[in-house]
Amino acid sequence: MVDANTRQKLFGTPETNFLNCSKGWKSWAFTLDHKRIGIMYLIGVTVALFLAGIFALVLRSHLFTFDSTMLSDDMYNQMFTLHGAVMVFSFIIPSIPAALGNIVLPMMLGAKDVAFPRMNLASFYLWIIGTGCLLGAILSGKGLDTGWTFYTPYSIDTNTGVIYATFGAFILGFSSIFTGLNFLVTVNTMRAKDQGWFKLPLFVWSLYATAIIQVLATPVLGITLLMLIAEKTLHIGIFDPKYGGDPVLFQHFFWFYSHPAVYIMILPAMGVISELISVYSQKRIFGYSFIAFSSVAIALLGFLVWGHHMFTSGQSLVVTLIFSAITFTVAIPSAVKVFNWLATLYKGSILLNTPMCYALSFIFLFGIGGLTGLFLGALSTDIHLHDTYFVVAHFHFVMVGGTLTALLGGVFHWWPKIWGRMYNDFLGRVGCFLVFSGFNLTFFPQFVMGSRGMPRRYASYDPEFQAFHQLSTVGAFVLGIGILLSFVVLVYAAFRGPRCSSNPFRAASLEWQSSSPPDFHNFIQTPVLTDPYDFESQVYDEELDTYIPREFANPDKVAPRKEPVHH
Amino acid sequence: MAVADSHDTHDDHHDLYDHGEFIAHHFDSAEQQFDSGKLGIWLFLVTEILFFSGLFVAYTLYRTNHPEVFEQAHVFLNKYLGGLNTIVLLFSSLTMALGVRSAQLGRNKNCSVYILITMVCATMFLGVKAVEYSHKWDMGILVRSSFDLTYTHPTPTTEIGKSLHISDYLVYLCIVPALLFAGFVVASAISKLINKNMLAKFLMAMAITVSGYFLGVCIGIIFMSATDAETGSSHASVIAEQPLMLLASTQDDHSDGDHDEADHDKADHDKAAGDPSHDGEHSDNEEHFGAHPADGGEASFDDHHPDPSTLDRDIGIFFSIYYCMTGLHAIHIIGGIIALGWLYWRSLLGHWRTDYFGPVDYVGLYWHLVDLIWIYLFPLLYLID
Numbered sequence: 035m036v037d038a039n040t041r042q043k044l045f046g047t048p049e050t051n052f053l054n055c056s057k058g059w060k061s062w063a064f065t066l067d068h069k070r071i072g073i074m075y076l077i078g079v080t081v082a083l084f085l086a087g088i089f090a091l092v093l094r095s096h097l098f099t100f101d102s103t104m105l106s107d108d109m110y111n112q113m114f115t116l117h118g119a120v121m122v123f124s125f126i127i128p129s130i131p132a133a134l135g136n137i138v139l140p141m142m143l144g145a146k147d148v149a150f151p152r153m154n155l156a157s158f159y160l161w162i163i164g165t166g167c168l169l170g171a172i173l174s175g176k177g178l179d180t181g182w183t184f185y186t187p188y189s190i191d192t193n194t195g196v197i198y199a200t201f202g203a204f205i206l207g208f209s210s211i212f213t214g215l216n217f218l219v220t221v222n223t224m225r226a227k228d229q230g231w232f233k234l235p236l237f238v239w240s241l242y243a244t245a246i247i248q249v250l251a252t253p254v255l256g257i258t259l260l261m262l263i264a265e266k267t268l269h270i271g272i273f274d275p276k277y278g279g280d281p282v283l284f285q286h287f288f289w290f291y292s293h294p295a296v297y298i299m300i301l302p303a304m305g306v307i308s309e310l311i312s313v314y315s316q317k318r319i320f321g322y323s324f325i326a327f328s329s330v331a332i333a334l335l336g337f338l339v340w341g342h343h344m345f346t347s348g349q350s351l352v353v354t355l356i357f358s359a360i361t362f363t364v365a366i367p368s369a370v371k372v373f374n375w376l377a378t379l380y381k382g383s384i385l386l387n388t389p390m391c392y393a394l395s396f397i398f399l400f401g402i403g404g405l406t407g408l409f410l411g412a413l414s415t416d417i418h419l420h421d422t423y424f425v426v427a428h429f430h431f432v433m434v435g436g437t438l439t440a441l442l443g444g445v446f447h448w449w450p451k452i453w454g455r456m457y458n459d460f461l462g463r464v465g466c467f468l469v470f471s472g473f474n475l476t477f478f479p480q481f482v483m484g485s486r487g488m489p490r491r492y493a494s495y496d497p498e499f500q501a502f503h504q505l506s507t508v509g510a511f512v513l514g515i516g517i518l519l520s521f522v523v524l525v526y527a528a529f530r531g532p533r534c535s536s537n538p539f540r541a542a543s544l545e546w547q548s549s550s551p552p553d554f555h556n557f558i559q560t561p562v563l564t565d566p567y568d569f570e571s572q573v574y575d576e577e578l579d580t581y582i583p584r585e586f587a588n589p590d591k592v593a594p595r596k597e598p599v600h601h
Numbered sequence: 602m603a604v605a606d607s608h609d610t611h612d613d614h615h616d617l618y619d620h621g622e623f624i625a626h627h628f629d630s631a632e633q634q635f636d637s638g639k640l641g642i643w644l645f646l647v648t649e650i651l652f653f654s655g656l657f658v659a660y661t662l663y664r665t666n667h668p669e670v671f672e673q674a675h676v677f678l679n680k681y682l683g684g685l686n687t688i689v690l691l692f693s694s695l696t697m698a699l700g701v702r703s704a705q706l707g708r709n710k711n712c713s714v715y716i717l718i719t720m721v722c723a724t725m726f727l728g729v730k731a732v733e734y735s736h737k738w739d740m741g742i743l744v745r746s747s748f749d750l751t752y753t754h755p756t757p758t759t760e761i762g763k764s765l766h767i768s769d770y771l772v773y774l775c776i777v778p779a780l781l782f783a784g785f786v787v788a789s790a791i792s793k794l795i796n797k798n799m800l801a802k803f804l805m806a807m808a809i810t811v812s813g814y815f816l817g818v819c820i821g822i823i824f825m826s827a828t829d830a831e832t833g834s835s836h837a838s839v840i841a842e843q844p845l846m847l848l849a850s851t852q853d854d855h856s857d858g859d860h861d862e863a864d865h866d867k868a869d870h871d872k873a874a875g876d877p878s879h880d881g882e883h884s885d886n887e888e889h890f891g892a893h894p895a896d897g898g899e900a901s902f903d904d905h906h907p908d909p910s911t912l913d914r915d916i917g918i919f920f921s922i923y924y925c926m927t928g929l930h931a932i933h934i935i936g937g938i939i940a941l942g943w944l945y946w947r948s949l950l951g952h953w954r955t956d957y958f959g960p961v962d963y964v965g966l967y968w969h970l971v972d973l974i975w976i977y978l979f980p981l982l983y984l985i986d
Contacts, residue, residue, distance in 0.1 A: 145627065146626065146627035147626075147627035148627075149627075149637040149641065150637075150641060151625075151627065211648055215641060215644045215645060215648070216641075218640070218644055219637050219640045219641045219644065220637075222637075222640055223633055223636050223637040223640060224627075224628075224633070224637070249644055249647060249648055250647070250648075250651060251651075252648070253648045253649070253651035253652035253654075254651055254652075254654060254655055256652055257652050257653070257654070257655035257656060257929075258655055260929075261655065261656075261659070261925065264744075264921075264925060268744050268746065268747075268921075269744065269745065269746030269747070270744045270745055270746070270918075270921035270922075270924075270925065271744065271745025271746060271915075271917060271918045271921050272659050272663075272745075272918065272921055272922070272925075277745045277746050277917070277918070278745060278915045278917075278918055279745075279918070280662070283659065283662065287655055287658075555626075
């Protein structure tokens, strides 16, 4: 039991915080504070998102009519390549772990920082260098037209800037490894006292599973890209069939990384959703350990399914069958998560604010994205659907409908914590609606087109597909406007929004025990270890207009703990 | 349920740094810091192994699919030089381990000596490697696309090459180390003059480190000339046992169109076969680094040396893999030397204490891994039978 002054000091609005404790550009450029690095990462990935988003809108504009001459065919190839490469390597992979995770993960553990703060900063600068090299392909005037996959032998023969781009992806890989390694060590050694593995928020579990993939898979991409550069410059004959090399070997190496990378993109998103669903239902997450272990299961199974990207590349039938079977097993842990989220919602006290709207969109969109994956994992249907718009729609439902939606939801959820200011919830929800409807309008027609045989990566198409393409293009602009609106809402809130308290949403994980914005050292006093899904542990304090841990509350004014209700 | 050192006001942040000279502010104790670093370095080593794994997989695939290529190719690697390098690296692992032990006991002076020896071994390794590389480049043993085996050694054109009868390539490979050596000696002397004795000592140690490279080059050349006769005969024994089989198998491959590059390759074959300068040309494997004036070898293909025109051009793929693996390994050695240099400097400053020796431990683990990778590379590349 503490007095009112202490409460004010711990949970009130602080005078100094991590944002204003030091000033000047150097205090940001050379900061070792995980929160500042996370914010810089957030700005960085936002720039990448807008750049790659503009590429996408140009593409969609070109495809508005079937005989469009807006872009030359070469330009079209470069456009979709850069859209894919920047989105994958510079945006999605670092988005949730390196930006949101960086800010939240140490605080969820009650730690002052990640285990290796300098490595954390290095990771950010590597991200800048890598993205610079990737974009250097455009700036050099050569462009890049291989698709984001850099498949040999075309990538060896083309005169476009493959070396810039692969070198950029190589550097970005190290950036990702640094983040992953840091998180693994942080979770292992820097948890709060008595905070066992099963007292961790599920976001931490998912980041841990992600980090396992980042550490184990990314080096393989690194060496593959180095070998590709060596092949292109010295012609070492490992991938180039002209010199006795095996181009399919490149595909194996590439997908050995890039399939697990799909789970680098989606696992953190699932972690965010687990937090949002539970907090905004004010109900203990259903099946905690199932969700936790399903993250690890997805991470491990993810290493065994790369061959499903190569069903039509000439693998033996036996290998193809095995990859297909293992691919189906990935559906199990994914479905476990979805069922647990739905069970958490059941009879919860649901608050339909912006983050929750994004969380619910996620479940719907990820459901479609995941289920259409089964069509592609099944051999017979995949032969028909491979390299069509069906594939494009499928992975956009997972990557955009999944990851981007969860990223936006997570950013809205933790935004008041980061800036100490509240966003306009109505406009936030409007943004969410635009994102959701624009997204569906963009990609749902693509399922139809794909199943009717519209091939991906073509600059022109049969007139019969024009109506679908036009729906898709209109949808893309709605989606773009939705993201832009959310961006404006968030930026306005960060600088001009009304002040908010330390824990406005009655969340129970440790990061909400810091002030908003948090102190430079995260916590002014050692946080009280609470169960992250026991919302009864947080009680309302009238003076501060916020939720604080029961241990700190004035006992005269606290309602007794509600006994759990059994239905 | 204390999580971390609690501190009550914002003004006492600096107090956090008081709980130990080398404990970063975000750790609670030296033990937590050490454990974090140790787990971190182990994970880093995992990424390193996976980084090399791509090359090991490529090696396995090509060896399984083209065993004949590997049998033909490995005879061009000098296993005595490889063995020498293995011993050098193993010895450096020993001194590294002793260095770690000294750091753990807080004996900074001993630690610095062991680290210096480790660094000298590392540069020696690179020196021997430079001899091997330059020898192969001379013979046209390059990566697949530029592979053009010839037993003639080009006449050295550089002054140093001429006077010492060493390959031009070796001279080029010695330029950077020579500049580094001179730079370190001069810098050390200047530091001495301006009374920065510690820095002078450090720079002198770096100069000694670089001189290890030249030691490696000298030993490499001596080994090379001493063992060439023997490796020559090992070329002979392999080829003598099964020359026709090798020839037959490679030709089969081509006629079956097994190789995607058949057409292109054939052209190269024809060119090589039709080139009169190859036919009947003399080679003299023993004299590359020997005292013979390199007036262009005139040799015939005796039973010691396979005729280049009968060799499968695909053996270039073996050397592609060889250069990728050993090159990447050499880059890791160079990285290790830089890390060791940092440790040497900190040993001079006397940083290691019984409760703080993490960095030596971590770099030591990295060094053992680099050593271990070589332990795998050596038999895989040099000792194929």
